[in-house]
Amino acid sequence: MSSRPVSSKSVLSVASARPGSRPASGQSMLAPGSPSSRPGSGKSVLAWEMDEQSEDNDRNTEQQIETESDQSEDQNQHSEDTEDVVDDDIENLLTNSIRQDTGCWYWVTSRMSSLWETKLMNNSGERELEIKTTIRELTIYLMFLAIVAFLVAKSDMTTRHIFTEGLKNQFSDFNDIDQVPALWNYLLDGDGGFVDSLYQEHYYNDGQDIRFMCPELKPEDCYIDTRGRYTCRGPCKRRLEDRNVLWENKLLGVPRIRQIRVRNDTCNIQEAFKSTIAVCYGHYAKESEDKDSFGPEERRFSSGDAWRYQSANELSGADYWGKIGVYGGSGSIQTLGLEKKVAKAIIRELREALWISRATRLVMFDFTVYNANVNLFCIVKLVVEFPPTGGLVASSSFTTVKLLRYVTNMDYIVLGVEGVFVFFILYYIVEETLELSSEGLKYFHDSWNYLDIVVILVSLCNIGIALYVYLQIGNHLKPLLAEPETFGDFTLLGNLASYQDWIFSINVFISFLKIFKYISFNKTMNILSNTLTRCLPDLCTFSFMYFIVEMAFIQLACLLFGQKIENFATITDSSYTMLRCLLGDFDFPAMSSAQPILGPLYFFLYIFFSFFILLNMFLAIINDCYSEVKAELE
Numbered sequence: 217m218s219s220r221p222v223s224s225k226s227v228l229s230v231a232s233a234r235p236g237s238r239p240a241s242g243q244s245m246l247a248p249g250s251p252s253s254r255p256g257s258g259k260s261v262l263a264w265e266m267d268e269q270s271e272d273n274d275r276n277t278e279q280q281i282e283t284e285s286d287q288s289e290d291q292n293q294h295s296e297d298t299e300d301v302v303d304d305d306i307e308n309l310l311t312n313s314i315r316q317d318t319g320c321w322y323w324v325t326s327r328m329s330s331l332w333e334t335k336l337m338n339n340s341g342e343r344e345l346e347i348k349t350t351i352r353e354l355t356i357y358l359m360f361l362a363i364v365a366f367l368v369a370k371s372d373m374t375t376r377h378i379f380t381e382g383l384k385n386q387f388s389d390f391n392d393i394d395q396v397p398a399l400w401n402y403l404l405d406g407d408g409g410f411v412d413s414l415y416q417e418h419y420y421n422d423g424q425d426i427r428f429m430c431p432e433l434k435p436e437d438c439y440i441d442t443r444g445r446y447t448c449r450g451p452c453k454r455r456l457e458d459r460n461v462l463w464e465n466k467l468l469g470v471p472r473i474r475q476i477r478v479r480n481d482t483c484n485i486q487e488a489f490k491s492t493i494a495v496c497y498g499h500y501a502k503e504s505e506d507k508d509s510f511g512p513e514e515r516r517f518s519s520g521d522a523w524r525y526q527s528a529n530e531l532s533g534a535d536y537w538g539k540i541g542v543y544g545g546s547g548s549i550q551t552l553g554l555e556k557k558v559a560k561a562i563i564r565e566l567r568e569a570l571w572i573s574r575a576t577r578l579v580m581f582d583f584t585v586y587n588a589n590v591n592l593f594c595i596v597k598l599v600v601e602f603p604p605t606g607g608l609v610a611s612s613s614f615t616t617v618k619l620l621r622y623v624t625n626m627d628y629i630v631l632g633v634e635g636v637f638v639f640f641i642l643y644y645i646v647e648e649t650l651e652l653s654s655e656g657l658k659y660f661h662d663s664w665n666y667l668d669i670v671v672i673l674v675s676l677c678n679i680g681i682a683l684y685v686y687l688q689i690g691n692h693l694k695p696l697l698a699e700p701e702t703f704g705d706f707t708l709l710g711n712l713a714s715y716q717d718w719i720f721s722i723n724v725f726i727s728f729l730k731i732f733k734y735i736s737f738n739k740t741m742n743i744l745s746n747t748l749t750r751c752l753p754d755l756c757t758f759s760f761m762y763f764i765v766e767m768a769f770i771q772l773a774c775l776l777f778g779q780k781i782e783n784f785a786t787i788t789d790s791s792y793t794m795l796r797c798l799l800g801d802f803d804f805p806a807m808s809s810a811q812p813i814l815g816p817l818y819f820f821l822y823i824f825f826s827f828f829i830l831l832n833m834f835l836a837i838i839n840d841c842y843s844e845v846k847a848e849l850e
Contacts, residue, residue, distance in 0.1 A: 354734035360640045363633055364727055370630050371717070375590050376616045382462055383585070383594055383614055386413050390598050393610045399579075399600060400567045404560060410598070411563070414471060414583065415556035417459055418451040456554065465585035465594070469696050469704035470554060473522075474533075475571065476547040476578040477506040483604070499604055500577040502544050512569050517561045522550035522571065534707050536580065539609050540601045543578045551703050576602050584706045591627075593619050595710040617713035619689045619706070621682070634682075641675045648672065664733040667726055674723045681716040685709055743845055751841035758837060762830050769822050770794055776818060780810040798826055 389408060393399050403410045423430070429438060430452035438448035460466055483498030498504065511523030525548060528534075533545020550566065552559040566572075572579060581598040597613040622631050648668055652659045659665055688709060696704040735741045770790045777784035783793040783803075796802065797819075807815040 350734055354731075356643075357730070357734055360637075360644075361727060361731070363637050363640060364724055366633055367630070367637065367720070368724055370626070370633075372590070372592075372618070376592060379587060379590065379592055379594060380614045380616045383465070383596060384612070386462060387596075387598060387612065390612060391610050393600065394607060396572055396608065399572075399608065399610075400563075403563050404567075410581070411556055411559050414461060414467070415459065415559060416454070416461065416463070417556055418453055421451055423448070423450040423452060461585050464589060465587045468584045468586055468593075468706070469700060469702050471552045471559075471581060471583035472703040472705075473550045473552070473566075474531075474547045474578075474580045474582065475522075475549075475576055476500065476543055477510075477525075477573075477575040478504045478577050479506045480575070495574065497575050497577075497604060500541050500543060505544070505546060506575055511571070515565060515569070517558070517565045518550055518569070518571075522548055522566065524548060532705060532708075534711065536578075536597070536599070538578070538599055538601050539611050540603055547578070549703075551701075554701055572602075578602070582703070582705070582707070584704055584710075591618060591620055591623050593617055593706060593710065595706050597707075615710045615714055617710050617717075619685060619709055619713060621686060637675075638679060641672060641679070644668065644672055664730070667730055667733070671723060671726055671730065674719055674726070678716055678719050678723060681712050681719070685712050685716070739849055743842070743849065746845045746849075747838065747842045750845055751837050754837045754841070755834075758834060762834075765825060765830060766791075766794065769818075769826070772818065776814055777807060777810045781806050794822070794826075797822065798831070 387410070389402060390410070393402055401409075405412070419430075421428075429435070430448060432453060432455060433448055478497050478500055480495050480497060482501075482504040483496040485493050485496050505525070507525040509524045515523075526546060528545035531545055531547070531549065533547075535545060536543045550562065552562055579600045579602075582596070584593060584595050586593050593616070595613075595615040595617070597615075599611050599613065601609045601611070603609065622628055648665070651665070692704065692706060692709065696702060732741065732745055770787060773784050773794060774787055774790040778786070778790070781803075782789070784790045793802075802819070804816075804819060807819055809815075811818070
């Protein structure tokens, strides 16, 4: 039997045992060569037991290593399975995303969202993408400007001007009235007076040649009577439907005269004059209006409304801004008839009954004409103001508007363009809403956004007024055409239509200025906006200083020249005159005539300080800022 080899580990363990140490429990203390050792082995029992224990330890170590290896393999397999699952999930997600991105809904929504993408919402920082976005914005905005320019071109301002000037010339003598007797004479004058200018009942011929018959007559209507007179002699009469102002303008309804009076207690009389002055009528104010009835008890042609007060609500009247003051829509009214003789009879009765008195502060003649050739209305107001200083101030107002907007084929083309204009406004409302939701409060840090908001608000006001006028004009025309002897008040609609034109003009002005917003990426174009932004603080400070100096000269001019020169009669007129003087439009002889010594001195001081000093300082501020901005950009 072969002997087992002794492991080095056992030998080392035995050799390392300390002499005199006690064996562990279960181990024998037999010495080598004792009778208890295995026969034929040459080894002691202790050595064999140590060898077996070492082998068991080795086997346990190998099993542990195999177990750990199996566990590691299981973990690796689980990790590989997990990675496969994750890869499958990612692949599925990518596949679904690709399918979603390539769907019709994604294509539509992406294209729709790209329509409202602006430079403000683009935060990628890519220069090329920013320029592309700006070019797209500019292209859309130029289309909007083309719509605006088309609407401006179709506003017929030239035709309106010709129409207005023609009516002004027809009643041009009215502005020359300066006394009450002259007013009554103008109203009743048979040669170019108010009634003859408004009621044109005859043609321009004299009708003396019997060879020519009037167009409204038949042959049997013209004959020689028993007295030898030709019955059709004289100017040809027009039909009632054809009695137009300036031949072409239809009088809508009948004219109306309105008067506003003040009470006798509207001013205070000094104690020294109370015994000699019994009445006193002061300046006009709404709280000073005389609401009592007046006039004769018997009348034949005038109505009762001419001699009693009616409030603005009863008359549906609006305030009127005259040369002297602002007057309410109340007062006493008298409508004239459809025929000239009736109108003259009414005016004569008002004159004989002293309808205008010292209490009168305003007399207004209202009427409206319509020209079917050009589809335009003209609301005419001939106004006479009676200041408490005596005399009167005559003025006139002609408001030419287009109240029936859609009549011809071109009008319907304009309607289509206006529909496109509304679409653009809705587009920009969505765009500004998206920018505001994307940027938050940072949206208000850009000054261009304020202009965008102004354009939208002004456009909405314009659209609202146009819709209101379009819906209301029918309600005004139907009762008037049914009862032509009533007064047609188109003042409110005319004012709204005029406001619409003013608002649209502001919209056009701001819209064209907004072009600089989209071309600011250009270096040359960017200089202007940066220059204005840079010099704004200095300009504000300079404007305050300029305002102080200018107000000093304005107050001085009003006190020096206000009594003798009309352009300096009020602070407002003096402001306008001083601005014109700064631009080179001045009347030095009038100033020198009003104040021979102080007038020339005032003129030279104003020119020196305002033109040579302040104006050059203003230009210097802009020039310095321009130089700084240009140097920075270069």
